[in-house]
Amino acid sequence: MTQFIIRRTFYALISLFILSVTIFAIVRLTGDPVTMLAEPGARAEDLDRLRAEWGLDRSWPVQYLTFAKNVFTGDLGKSFNYQMPVSTLYFQRLPASLQLALAATFISFIIGIPAGLISAVKVNSAWDNAGKVVALFGLAVPGFWLGLVMILIFSVWLGWLPTSGQGGILHLIMPSVALGWYFAASLLRLTRSSMLEVMRSEYIKLARLKGLPGYVVIAVHAFKNALIPVLTLAGINLVVMINAGVIIEVIFAWPGIGRLLYEGIFQRDFPLVQGVVIQAGIMIVLINLTIDILYAYIDPRIRLAK
Amino acid sequence: MTALLEVRDLQAHYVSFGGERVVKAVEGVSFTLEEGETLGVVGESGCGKTTTCQAIVNLLPPPGRIVGGSIAFAGEELTRKSQREMRHIRGAQIAMILQDPMASLNPLFSIYRQVSEPAYYHRALRGRGLRERVRELLNAVRIPSPAMRMREYPHQMSGGMRQRIVGAIALAGGPRLIIADEPTTNLDVTIQAQYLDLLKELQDKTGVAIIFITHNLGIVARMCDKLAVMYAGKIVEAGTVRELFNAPRHPYTKALLGSMPKLGSKEKLLAIPGHPPDLATLPPGCAFHPRCPEALPTCATAEPPEIQVIGSWSARCWRAEPQEISATDATTDSAKDIHAAAAVGD
Ligand SMILES: Nc1ncnc2c1ncn2[C@@H]1O[C@H](COP(=O)(O)OP(=O)(O)O)[C@@H](O)[C@H]1O
Numbered sequence: 042m043t044q045f046i047i048r049r050t051f052y053a054l055i056s057l058f059i060l061s062v063t064i065f066a067i068v069r070l071t072g073d074p075v076t077m078l079a080e081p082g083a084r085a086e087d088l089d090r091l092r093a094e095w096g097l098d099r100s101w102p103v104q105y106l107t108f109a110k111n112v113f114t115g116d117l118g119k120s121f122n123y124q125m126p127v128s129t130l131y132f133q134r135l136p137a138s139l140q141l142a143l144a145a146t147f148i149s150f151i152i153g154i155p156a157g158l159i160s161a162v163k164v165n166s167a168w169d170n171a172g173k174v175v176a177l178f179g180l181a182v183p184g185f186w187l188g189l190v191m192i193l194i195f196s197v198w199l200g201w202l203p204t205s206g207q208g209g210i211l212h213l214i215m216p217s218v219a220l221g222w223y224f225a226a227s228l229l230r231l232t233r234s235s236m237l238e239v240m241r242s243e244y245i246k247l248a249r250l251k252g253l254p255g256y257v258v259i260a261v262h263a264f265k266n267a268l269i270p271v272l273t274l275a276g277i278n279l280v281v282m283i284n285a286g287v288i289i290e291v292i293f294a295w296p297g298i299g300r301l302l303y304e305g306i307f308q309r310d311f312p313l314v315q316g317v318v319i320q321a322g323i324m325i326v327l328i329n330l331t332i333d334i335l336y337a338y339i340d341p342r343i344r345l346a347k
Numbered sequence: 348m349t350a351l352l353e354v355r356d357l358q359a360h361y362v363s364f365g366g367e368r369v370v371k372a373v374e375g376v377s378f379t380l381e382e383g384e385t386l387g388v389v390g391e392s393g394c395g396k397t398t399t400c401q402a403i404v405n406l407l408p409p410p411g412r413i414v415g416g417s418i419a420f421a422g423e424e425l426t427r428k429s430q431r432e433m434r435h436i437r438g439a440q441i442a443m444i445l446q447d448p449m450a451s452l453n454p455l456f457s458i459y460r461q462v463s464e465p466a467y468y469h470r471a472l473r474g475r476g477l478r479e480r481v482r483e484l485l486n487a488v489r490i491p492s493p494a495m496r497m498r499e500y501p502h503q504m505s506g507g508m509r510q511r512i513v514g515a516i517a518l519a520g521g522p523r524l525i526i527a528d529e530p531t532t533n534l535d536v537t538i539q540a541q542y543l544d545l546l547k548e549l550q551d552k553t554g555v556a557i558i559f560i561t562h563n564l565g566i567v568a569r570m571c572d573k574l575a576v577m578y579a580g581k582i583v584e585a586g587t588v589r590e591l592f593n594a595p596r597h598p599y600t601k602a603l604l605g606s607m608p609k610l611g612s613k614e615k616l617l618a619i620p621g622h623p624p625d626l627a628t629l630p631p632g633c634a635f636h637p638r639c640p641e642a643l644p645t646c647a648t649a650e651p652p653e654i655q656v657i658g659s660w661s662a663r664c665w666r667a668e669p670q671e672i673s674a675t676d677a678t679t680d681s682a683k684d685i686h687a688a689a690a691v692g693d
Pocket residue numbers: 361370372390391392393394395396397398399408409410411626
């Protein structure tokens with residue numbers, strides 16, 4: 042088990058390294074941030090002075106090493122635009138994104154998992170067909186479109202819900218449905234296919250042959266096995282939602298990380314973009330590690346392996 | 348006294364494409380099994396053996412359905428029971444052992460949990476009584492240090508041990524009938540032999556009746572009292588193991604005996620030329636006629652009736668004839684033959 046965790050951590054570090062190099066190079070391909078951030082009509086010397094101040098006059102390898110060294114010491118750099126440490130900005134925005142992502146995860150769970158279960162247990166029935174339509178709709182209809190339609194109906198016409206911003210539970214409803222929508226559909230599909238596969242297995246046949254009550258066969262023997270892939274997807278979904286709810290956050294003026302990233306990209310705020318992406322990468326890695334450990338908890342084949 | 352299991356004219360079909368394709372997997376199967384008896388069922392793959400078993404416990408995979416006949420278990424008609432009522436029969440009265448021991452055990456639950464379930468649900472055992480029962484069962488199937496082993500998981504056991512655990516699960520509810528569907532196919536030879544001995548021993552102890560489905564006539568000679576030979580959804584010959592081994596009447600039984608592998612050999616009984624027919628498009632007349640070395644002209648047009656050879660010995664063949672009552676002394680040679688057959692495997 043310890044060895045398993047050490048191995049996973051090692052792989053995680055490698056993926057973070059690749060991610061950091063990639064994002065470092067990509068932001069630098071978007072252009073010169075100085076022209077974006079300096080006042081119009083600034084003199085060439087002033088621009089050079091800014092470049093020197095931000096370290097952009099040095100070679101890429103030197104810049105990367107500085108960036109990497111700082112990340113290791115927990116310093117994600119300082120935003121050009123805000124003149125504040127990126128991690129401060131990130132953690133300022135995190136609660137808003139986390140709130141939205143958790144609400145969206147909750148919505149995707151209460152729709153996706155039961156619907157997937159029913160579809161699988163009543164395969165090819167009207168229930169299953171309804172589930173298929175929901176899944177198709179969920180995957181085909183983009184969340185931002187759904188968001189706009191909801192704003193139109195519930196805010197503009199009916200006036201029931203606030204259009205934007207963060208506040209009480211009413212503010213949370215539309216953005217979390219818009220964000221969780223796609224993930225509900227993907228969870229539905231995965232739960233269904235995973236359950237169907239498990240239900241065909243010999244051990245489910247044997248569970249029935251033992252004369253166990255139907256709910257024990259489905260909810261205990263089958264569901265626990267079917268949950269393994271669903272759990273991975275749910276964990277990854279959560280991280281993706283926290284860090285990449287960009288469009289939804291912009292539409293609903295939600296003051297989260299997605300919108301921070303969006304601003305950073307538009308202003309060529311290199312440290313901000315790099316920092317947010319690396320922070321997201323670290324979170325994905327941590328969540329994956331947590332999921333692996335959870336797996337081990339569910340699955341004795343992993344838990345008891347040397 | 349009523350028989351333990353009496354199956355009459357059982358028909359089970361798989362109907363698909365809105366009724367266009369009908370696979371007549373079981374078409375008029377009848378047999379009787381007494382308390383404590385062992386019936387062997389042999390036949391090539393796809394002749395309806397598994398479907399027959401699944402029909403008995405009323406767990407046919409969709410689109411399978413029982414379309415006719417009756418199944419009386421200890422005098423109770425099973426075909427009219429609801430799934431809820433059947434639940435109290437499955438595992439409690441009729442248990443089943445499946446072919447693949449690794450796949451039959453749930454990887455996420457402990458051996459204790461899996462062995463204890465039938466006793467928990469059917470015998471209302473709880474707590475210490477349940478633990479004691481599981482320990483006894485594991486002991487009975489010769490799992491070493493059962494108190495420790497029952498806390499382990501399937502992946503920690505060898506193939507032979509897993510198969511024995513599946514056996515313990517079958518016994519856990521205290522059934523009167525165990526249906527074993529090719530239970531040793533995936534085991535290696537020595538383990539196979541040990542497993543068969545164990546089953547026999549457990550049967551002697553508990554008096555449970557067994558239906559033993561197998562490809563292997565060596566196993567039948569070793570384990571069974573009676574034998575039913577299936578072909579294309581029908582029992583084409585049935586009788587005591589003695590009768591059928593000594594003087595088979597049906598050309599298909601003769602062919603199977605002719606291609607008999609050694610006990611434990613992985614080789615399947617496929618030495619008979621040709622293939623079994625597609626059960627959705629059966630040939631007219633006797634289903635075996637395209638492959639039958641003794642076919643008569645009538646065989647291609649008219650289906651042979653079931654001929655009673657003598658006693659409970661029957662055959663579905665135009666060539667089969669009732670036997671004269673005086674010929675009972677045949678049994679003395681047949682005993683010799685069975686020993687010869689069983690010896691092949693040892
Ligand atoms: N789920 C199913 N759907 C459709 N046909 C099936 C199904 N299961 C079995 N069959 C068909 O029923 C016939 C008998 O199969 P089976 O009872 O498994 O035979 P055996 O156990 O003797 O090998 C075969 O022709 C097989 O193709």
